[in-house]
Amino acid sequence: MSSPPGVLELPKRQSLAAQSAAAIRKAVTEGVWQESLPSERRLCELFQVSRPTVRTALQLLAKEGLIEIHQGRRNRLIGQNPRPSANASRLVVLVSHTPILQTSLTAYQGISEMRAHLTEHGFTTETLVCQMRSAKAQQRKLETFVRQNRVFCCVLLSLSKELQEWFATHSIPALVLGSCHAEVKLPSLDVDYRSVCRHAAGIFRGKGHRRLAFIVPHSGVAGDLASEEGFREGCAHGRDATEARIVRHNGTATNLAAKLDALFASPLPPTALLVAKPTHTLAVLVYLLRRGLTVPDAVSLIARDSDHLFEEAISHYRFHDETFAHRLSRLMAQMVSQGYLRPEPNLIFPRYVSSGTVKAIAHP
Numbered sequence: 001m002s003s004p005p006g007v008l009e010l011p012k013r014q015s016l017a018a019q020s021a022a023a024i025r026k027a028v029t030e031g032v033w034q035e036s037l038p039s040e041r042r043l044c045e046l047f048q049v050s051r052p053t054v055r056t057a058l059q060l061l062a063k064e065g066l067i068e069i070h071q072g073r074r075n076r077l078i079g080q081n082p083r084p085s086a087n088a089s090r091l092v093v094l095v096s097h098t099p100i101l102q103t104s105l106t107a108y109q110g111i112s113e114m115r116a117h118l119t120e121h122g123f124t125t126e127t128l129v130c131q132m133r134s135a136k137a138q139q140r141k142l143e144t145f146v147r148q149n150r151v152f153c154c155v156l157l158s159l160s161k162e163l164q165e166w167f168a169t170h171s172i173p174a175l176v177l178g179s180c181h182a183e184v185k186l187p188s189l190d191v192d193y194r195s196v197c198r199h200a201a202g203i204f205r206g207k208g209h210r211r212l213a214f215i216v217p218h219s220g221v222a223g224d225l226a227s228e229e230g231f232r233e234g235c236a237h238g239r240d241a242t243e244a245r246i247v248r249h250n251g252t253a254t255n256l257a258a259k260l261d262a263l264f265a266s267p268l269p270p271t272a273l274l275v276a277k278p279t280h281t282l283a284v285l286v287y288l289l290r291r292g293l294t295v296p297d298a299v300s301l302i303a304r305d306s307d308h309l310f311e312e313a314i315s316h317y318r319f320h321d322e323t324f325a326h327r328l329s330r331l332m333a334q335m336v337s338q339g340y341l342r343p344e345p346n347l348i349f350p351r352y353v354s355s356g357t358v359k360a361i362a363h364p
Contacts, residue, residue: 017056194230201234278307
């Protein structure tokens with residue numbers, strides 16, 4: 001798009017990765033290399049840049065269709081003429097195990113704002129639902145979709161480890177909306193659940209509680225696994241021994257009640273609960289009331305996540321919805337301009353809101 005009459009168009013600064021990609025592209029065009037590129041180390045030596053810069057440049061060239069990236073092998077040349085930018089893909093795909101409408105309100109608002117920004121820049125968005133079946137069936141569905149559509153990048157919503165690994169080993173740029181599983185190297189945006197749960201355990205310990213339990217879905221989602229790790233770390237901090245129980249449930253009211261029955265039937269039941277997911281927090285409160293256990297006199301409680309119903313009623317962690325939406329839109333703007341994001345986590349630490357559901361007790 002040209003600038004309006006009388007308005008000067010400022011020159012755009014190219015990143016070092018973009019300059020490296022241009023240099024590699026020029027060398028390929030001039031026939032310096034024929035079937036494959038030199039190793040990353042050799043390219044670093046030739047162009048006097050760091051390995052992360054070379055890897056970013058290679059991702060850009062892979063998106064253009066000039067090379068095919070292979071882990072542990074030479075990157076193969078697959079076309080001497082890169083696809084012209086005018087014909088570049090403008091499709092952004094949202095990949096999820098469930099429909100987008102079933103995501104949290106904060107995530108849904110962020111996705112809606114992101115879609116609006118992408119539309120303004122001429123991009124289209126499409127949703128691909130990979131239901132929770134076998135990993136091979138999900139990967140076949142992905143491979144078929146990618147083969148039939150020219151995809152610019154993907155936004156991944158709470159996908160399984162197998163699907164995250166699939167994207168990490170392919171040349172399609174991707175942003176994880178959530179946390180990455182251990183050893184998966186992809187850019188991501190999520191709440192810092194590990195720090196949140198470590199902080200919550202510290203609050204309980206500071207109030208004298210030494211028998212704590214974390215109520216969490218048995219989802220296998222990276223954010224929940226990170227939450228468990230942070231909760232254990234918070235309980236292990238300090239000299240006094242603290243009992244940390246992880247109570248995993250399948251998300252149904254019946255299973256959650258059965259798990260809580262077993263928890264409170266133990267000789268030394270917990271005096272404090274950290275609960276993941278707003279709906280499960282409300283279910284736990286109802287359960288405690290039915291058993292005659294008042295909050296916080298009998299049991300202290302903190303909600304890991306926020307809900308507009310909590311406000312001043314339940315201690316919880318909260319950040320402004322706009323924070324998440326703005327961070328997501330900014331990351332997607334970088335993806336659009338660069339074609340690639342660094343494979344690192346982008347974490348948001350929410351504010352702790354104390355609403356009177358945590359009470360100090362003497363050490364039991």
